[in-house]
Amino acid sequence: MKNKGIVIFLIVLAVVIVAIIAGDYLSDKPDKTGPNPFEYNVDNFKTVDSTLIHYKETKNYRITFEKPVAITVSDENIYLAGDNKIQVIGLDGSLLQEIALTGKPQAVEVFGNEIFVAISNAINVYNKTGNLLKTWPALTDSALVTSVAASATSVFVADAGNRKVHRYNHAGQLLASFDGKAAEGELHGFIIPSPYFDLDINPDGDLWVVNPGLHALENYTEEGNLREHWNNTSMLLEGFSGCCNPAHFCFLPDGRFLTSEKGLVRIKIHKPSGEFDCVVAAPAKFKAEGEAPDIAVDEAGNVYALDFDKKMIRVFEKKQLVQSN
């Protein structure tokens, strides 16, 4: 009788021990723990009201580059720079031409029959058959060319290393450089904490330069005088946050700004006044903490995003157009 009591006691003890061990093991699983008082949820910033997203991804093309660098669209063709070459791709995704380069490209621009490619901080000019026409003198050692934009009379080069915009003529002669500074205390100049420094020319022929540290887009005359600007620093959808946004921008055919941001990776459209217009691609479309896609627009207003993380060109078309087709 006495032994039976001891046995029952030991069995109960064993069950309790097993229950405690199992409970402890299960309670320590990451998905079994209670609410965390220190959790900081930024999902609200990643979620975008679907009524604000006016574009839809309709196509995407996988690219063969190891390191894609930049994209531009001209004459109904996509010009994709990366590795040591430029690929000319039709809007349907078919590879039309490959142009071998003398080095790794940093930026690409197409104007008329000329392709301007920045390589080792020098502009290399190719014709559309892929022949190297001329190499302009390289910028200084501290230079870092991040963008090129051309008009009928000038070629503008964004130099993030020196925080300057250089203006050349089409013969490659350096005409002027400016750093965005005005009179003392009036304008700060270009603030570029990390190498994201883009510029472009709008359909009216005006030069716009992004001042990423100030979350501003600034319009300059060819001589480098500030004509107008707008900025919107905010963690909300309507503005830009982080140290260097927008990371890339270009213009839609109607003159609105198309912007690409890093941090919370997203593509948006702002009206010519700077006011937020709509979203092209929400953060959910991109890899979390990924790289800001380079962007380009065709004549129909379709958006081409070079997704560096997924290594593909992603095409976004306006929703109304997609639905009516």
Next chain:
Amino acid sequence: METNKTQNRRKFIQNGVRLSLLLSLGTVSAAALRRVTADDYVWQIDPFECTQCGRCATECVKKPSAVKCVHAYALCGYCDLCGGYLKPGAIARDTGAENQLCPTAAIERRFIEEPYFEYIINEDLCIGCAKCVKGCTSFGNGSLHLQIIHDICDNCNECAIARVCPSNAIKRVKASEAYMVKGDFKKPKA
């Protein structure tokens, strides 16, 4: 003849004792040398794996946690609107307590020159909650990140945070390379 035998036995025992002492000394020296030169392992957070869940503040056996925020200044944008310092809905971009994201005010915001601000972590106040890391990673360059500070860490055999870490970001690393600070430590290629 009898005397020689006795002497030989005594000598044999003496030699045996000497040899034993020598062996013991050698073993102790070797063990000490091994202890000095061998690389131990410690716990550390891989900043590229960390999802800033906040469990480092609540699960560490040390109170406050041995996990602290560290700042890779080379990666910092010195932003005025710092996602790691300011609450998303901050009414002003200043040092007001109501604007600060950090629950313990462990980040000091220091003006450098227009429009740059420096952010300095006060390790004594930091509890490793990763709120600032989440903000910096989501909105900025990700220069703020968590590390286990080894003069505080007990180096438990089983790390209480590692048990619950949802992304398995806490790993055993060599004591000679005990920190994985961003900038020096780069994201491994996939």
